[in-house]
Amino acid sequence: TEACLSAIEGADALGAYVHKTPEIAIDMAKAADARIKAGDAPDLCGLPLGIKDLFCTKGVASQAASRILEGFKPEYESTVTTQLFDAGAVMLGKLNMDEFAMGSSNETSVYGNAVNPWKVDDRQLTPGGSSGGSASAVAADLCLAATGTDTGGSIRQPAAFTGITGIKPTYGRCSRWGIVAFASSLDQAGPMTKDVRDAAIMLEAMCGHDPKDSTSADLAVPNFEAMLTGDIKGKTIGIPKEYHMDGMPAEIEKLWADGTEMLKAAGAKIVDISLPHTKYALPTYYVIAPAEASSNLARYDGVRYGRRAQIGKGDGITEMYEKTRAEGFGHEVQRRVMVGTYVLSAGFYDAYYNRARKVRTLIKKDFEDVFAQGVDAILTPATPSAAFGLGEMQNADPVQMYLNDVFTVTVNLAGLPGISVPTGLGSTGLPLGLQLIGRPWEEGDLLNTAYALE
Ligand code: GLN
Helix, strand or coil, rough: CCCHHHHHHHHHHHHEEEEEEEHHHHHHHHHHHHHHHHHCCCCCCCCCHHHECCEEEEEECCCCHHHHHCCCCCCCCHHHHHHHHCCCCEEEEECCCCCCHCCCCCCCCCCCCCCCCCCCEEECECCCCHHHHHHHHHHCCCCCEECCCCCCCCCCHHHHHHHEEEECCCCCCCCCCCEEHHHHHHCCEEEECCCHHHCCCCCHHCCCCCCCCCCCCCCCCCCHHHHHHCCCCCCEEEHHHCCCCCCCCCCHHHHHHHHHHHHHHHCEEEEEECCCCHHHHHHHHHHHHHHHHHHHHCCCCCCCCCHHHCEEEECCCCCHHHHHHHHCCCCHHHHHHHHHHHHHCCCCHHHHHHHHHHHHHHHHHHHHHHHCCCEEECCCCCCCCCCCCCCCCCCCCHHHHHHCCCCCCHHHCCCCCCEEEEECCCCCCCCCEEEEEEECCCHHHHHHHHHCCC
């Protein structure tokens, strides 16, 4: 813990931590020491972690990187962080992210962007998003591991951009209670770690049934670490033809082909598969996610949480709401709220929201069909490129940024587990990641396949 705290002090330029909690960390570490001395050391005893700012942490600022939550200190602890701390983990502080987890570059944060510790010719790169601070902190050794959340790729894309491992479990594996909601039918928490074994150990502590989240699954949590044998002989790995996108960089094609060869060499059977509705995934996601976000973000009204705008003489409650939301939300969040309310409005509900829900079912069925044909896991690139430069997309059409999520959003729409594993460096020396998608509830198997790729 002390080593991490001093590393954090020297790394402000990375912008990874947005609230540092050194006193809390030292107290937790001492308590962990006492448990070890008493011979009662749980799995994560004394392990220093960074916590994404989206998790409510009791008495500690939890702002979802938004101005509107300025001053908000929750009275409660999220279920996932409660479980991690019960397992002995230590909290070093809260980590940077895109505002309300909306973004793929960590540039929508009210605190300013986090920076990728990897560089090319001194060009500053994004660590990805939305869990950019988590990725940057793990990659730069500012913690042993971090929590992330993934609604459309926010664990897997930043993991790929920074050369670390990140898994989004099956929807319902981790409780969403106490995590600031973005799109409730897609959101899942997961670990961001240095390798697959750490991911297995940390995921086990994060999972489990929680009566406080009605979508949390009442299923036993296996010992994921014990399932890491590295033996994948006889497993069937599907390669989806629709993920060969036009204009995909040669380095990504090569990474994918090399990964396929590695799995084959380890004894897996490789089959070509088709997921025919893939091309509708991005538009479907960018209707459903903003729709749910516009509803979830209605609670930030200047009354219940965080910041309230100054109002003028003669202003009523409506003006107070309007000013608070206009000042408190950044541009990307406002865009999502507007898109969301539009697709949910009486005149357009059927044309957009309901249509998107139907297409979502078809996307899910594509996966069910290939799993029914005996496919155990699906291998794809995690991202369509290596990390891009900070500021590079600032003036681009927002849809350019959304294209980053092309390989990851399908997994959330279908509720499946997906993992990003660093498998090599690209032509400019930057890390690249491959994604493995597994059957629902079979994270242990998925982690073991990822272990064979590592
Ligand atoms: N980049 C995606 C978005 O902006 C995904 C974000 C996430 O997974 N939280 O919506």
